[in-house]
Amino acid sequence: MRLRSLLFVPGDRPDRMEKALGLGADALILDLEDSVALARKTEARKAVASFLGSAVRRARLFVRINALDSGLLEDDLAAVLDARPDALMLPKAEGSGSVEALAALAPGVPILPIATETPSAIFQLGSYAAVRHRLVGLTWGAEDLPAAIGAVSARNPDGSYTNPYELVRSLTLFAGHAIGAAVIDTVYPDFRDLEGLQRHAERARRDGFTGMMAIHPTQVPIINASFTPTPDEVAKARAIVDAFADNPDSGVLQLDGRMIDAPHLRQAQRILNADAADRSGPATGTPKSRF
C-alpha cells in the first residue's frame, strides 16, 4: 500500500486518534511536537503510547517526535518505542547526520524527515542518499522555515507560495526522487477551503509528489482521490504498455495519433504500479517490509 494521505492527530487528543483510524488515511501521524503545548507533552506521550499499543492497525501509525535539539526527544522515545510505531517523523531534520543521530537512538525504526524547516536543512537535501535505507520518504514544511528566517509569510495573497518556498518545495521533490524515495507534500492549512486543497493536491501529483499530509478529516478523501490514478489514466497506461509489448523492437510508436517513446512507457508503468499497489489493500507485515 502506498502513502497517499497522512493525517496529523495531536498527541494529546486520544478521542481524535480513534476517530482518525476510520477515515481512510494511509497513515496517521500522532504528533508530539508543534500541536502539543509544552505543559501537555507528558500526557501526550502516554496517550500516543497507549493508542499504539491498542489500536487495530488499519492505517500505518507514525509518531512525530520533537526535534533532536529540543531536549524533549529522549522522553518521547522512551515513551513510544516499546509500542512499535511504524515510523518516526523527524522535524527540523538537517540531512543524513540527523537521520543517523535518530537511528542511533531508535534502531530499526523507519524515519520520515521534514527536510526543510531550517535554513541549513536546505543545503543538506542532497545528503539523504547515505541513509536511504532508513527512510520512509522525504517531506517538507512551509511554516517553520519562514518563522526561522523572519519572513513575513511563505505565501502570496492568492495562497500560492512565494519564490523562496517554491524553490524549497521543488528541491525536496528532486531530493526525494534522486534517491527513489516517496515524496510527501506538506499540509494545506486552510482546512475549510476544500477546492483550494483539491487544486493543491492535484498540482502536487502533477509535479511528481507521491502523497500529501492532512490535518483534518475532510481533507483525506480529496487527497486519496488526487493521488489515485483514474480508470481513464489506467486504461491509457495499459494501452501504452500493451503497444510496446506488441512491438518489442520499436523504440517509438504512435497511439491515437500521438508519439510515444521511452519516457511515456516509464510513466505508464509507474501508473500501473500505483494502481496495483492501491488494489493490494491495507498494509500488513512488519514495518520493514512496507516501504
Ligand code: COA
Ligand atoms: N484527526 C481526527 N479527527 C479530527 C481531526 C484530526 N486531525 N481534526 C478534526 N477532527 C474531527 C473532530 O473531532 C470533529 O469530530 P466530531 O464531528 O465527531 O466531533 C470533526 O473532525 C470536525 O472537527 P472541526 O470542528 O471541523 O475541527 P476543530 O475546529 O475541532 O479542529 C483543528 C481543527 C485544525 C484544530 C484540528 O483539525 C486539528 O487538530 N488538526 C491537526 C493539527 C495538527 O496536528 N497539526 C500539526 C501538524 S501541521
Ligand code: MG
Ligand atoms: Mg512545525
